[in-house]
Amino acid sequence: MIRILVVEDETAIRRSLEIGLRAHGYDVLIAADGRTAIQACTEDAPDLVLLDLGLPDLTGFEVLRQLRTWSTVPVIVLSARHGSGDKVEALDLGADDYVTKPFGLDELLARVRAAGRRAQTSERIVTDDFVIDLGAAQVLVDGEPVRLTPIEWKLLAVLAASPGRLVGRVDLLHQVWGPAYEGETNYLRVYVANLRRKLEPEPARPRYLHTEPGLGYRFTP
Structure with missing residues (x-):
């Protein structure tokens, strides 16, 4: 079973993502802040990370920066920021995709599948x-x-x-x-x-x- 780490500080969004992903057969891990996310990546080895930029401790950019020093796990950034500058920075730091809020679950699932296929081709x-x-x-x-x-x-x-x-x-x-x-x-x-x-x-x-x-x-x- 594919394991996805959801890094999101807003309870309603986090819960909605957890329910939707589990309903489609994914194993879901949860982190409400950046430090917990990094620890989860180290200890639980998720297959993919959904990463919000607006976290209460570390920014999503900092989580991504630290993660890319040792891991190539696919990362899809979730953000309410629509500016191209944030998107460019996230992709330059090693994000695999960037999804702006609000988004539909079907679109997100398609992006998750695409990121998974790209990861498999590099195995x-x-x-x-x-x-x-x-x-x-x-x-x-x-x-x-x-x-x-x-x-x-x-x-x-x-x-x-x-x-x-x-x-x-x-x-x-x-x-x-x-x-x-x-x-x-x-x-x-x-x-x-x-x-x-x-x-x-x-x-x-x-x-x-x-x-x-x-x-x-x-x-x-």
């Missing part, structure tokens, strides 16, 4: 030497699965979810090992070396898993 990453199947949580070389440890897979999945983008060392440690390991940069060196040994044609001259000294790592498909 397989094909390179010249291997295939990363994010949906099945496995890597294939010549059609055969490669054995990765849970940590190796999680590290690869985080990098592969943002192809071509530099992922900082602290972000990687936070996502893969947790906040308590943010200073353990040696972990990254060891596990990236393991991934290169298993996936790179020439591990000493990596083609896919690149180190940016002092900054982080980049996956280039």
Whole structure:
């Protein structure tokens, strides 16, 4: 079942969205403020986020900005703001869609389905030497699965979810090992070396898993 996080501070709208989405077969999580939304994204791993811009603590822009430092979950912004500037800012920060209030449930459901289809098309990453199947949580070389440890897979999945983008060392440690390991940069060196040994044609001259000294790592498909 697809899990949707609804981030909305207005009780009536939040309740209406929850009832409508559940009636159409979605699992619904609720957050009434930005900090709760970020925590829910970290702990509950929603498949899609409906994000209001006018929240009582953090703005929706700030929630989106923080979320995009570590997650590629589809985000549809819901806002009463009709100005093009807000829409441009939200999309530039990584929103997948922008819906202005008031809106009909049928329109919103169509946009949810569209965002889900776009996310599914990015679940397989094909390179010249291997295939990363994010949906099945496995890597294939010549059609055969490669054995990765849970940590190796999680590290690869985080990098592969943002192809071509530099992922900082602290972000990687936070996502893969947790906040308590943010200073353990040696972990990254060891596990990236393991991934290169298993996936790179020439591990000493990596083609896919690149180190940016002092900054982080980049996956280039």
